[in-house]
Amino acid sequence: MAKKRVKKSKEPLEFRNTQLSDALQTQDMAALAFALRHGPTVVPLLRPGQRDDPRDDGEVWTYRDPNTGDVALLLFSDAAHKPAALPPAVALQSPGWLRAFLETHKDSITTVFFDIAGPHPMQASPADVIVALDA
Numbered sequence: 185m186a187k188k189r190v191k192k193s194k195e196p197l198e199f200r201n202t203q204l205s206d207a208l209q210t211q212d213m214a215a216l217a218f219a220l221r222h223g224p225t226v227v228p229l230l231r232p233g234q235r236d237d238p239r240d241d242g243e244v245w246t247y248r249d250p251n252t253g254d255v256a257l258l259l260f261s262d263a264a265h266k267p268a269a270l271p272p273a274v275a276l277q278s279p280g281w282l283r284a285f286l287e288t289h290k291d292s293i294t295t296v297f298f299d300i301a302g303p304h305p306m307q308a309s310p311a312d313v314i315v316a317l318d319a
Contacts, residue, residue, distance in 0.1 A: 199226050199263035199276050208261055208304040216298075216306065217316035219261075221279050226260035229273040244285065245271050246293065254294040257286075257310070267301045283317045286310045 201223040207215035233242035247256045259282075260266050263274050277285075286293065290310045298306045308316075 199274055201225060201261050204298070205261035205304075208299055208306055211304065211306065213316075217319055220282065220313065220316050221319065224276040224278055225282055226263050226266065227275045227277045227282075228258060228260070228266055228270045229275050230271055232273040233275070241277070241281070242273065242275055244275075255289075255292050257289075257293050257296045258300050259296060259298050261299055265299045265301065265303070279317055283314060286314050286317075290314070 201219060203219035203223050204216070204225065207219045228245040229242040230245040231243040244257070247258060248254070249256070258266075258270070260274075266274060286296070293310045296308050296310055296313050298308075300307075
């Protein structure tokens with residue numbers, strides 16, 4: 185008699201960092217730094233990465249102010265907090281990825297916004313985020 189294979193359903197990937205959400209709610213800088221060092225960050229993508237190529241992270245979406253030319257990186261504690269006006273794709277990126285991305289683009293990114301549309305937005309300079317990641 186043939187055995188039936190029972191298919192285990194995989195839990196859907198959650199695009200959130202609860203610790204980061206809690207830190208933003210309390211506006212606690214130490215908790216924010218801890219959450220950034222120990223958990224993923226939701227990053228909006230202009231173009232998603234290729235699933236078959238683990239080296240392809242996709243193309244990160246940034247905001248350029250049309251009046252000043254300043255570039256902002258928008259990060260989210262939960263994909264549900266991303267405004268619908270932004271591109272629909274997101275990635276869940278590691279602290280190492282965020283550190284490397286900010287180091288690479290620190291001369292062009294002027295500010296980093298967390299949950300810009302709420303419920304508890306914060307902003308920091310790329311240098312401050314790098315310091316928090318290195319602490």
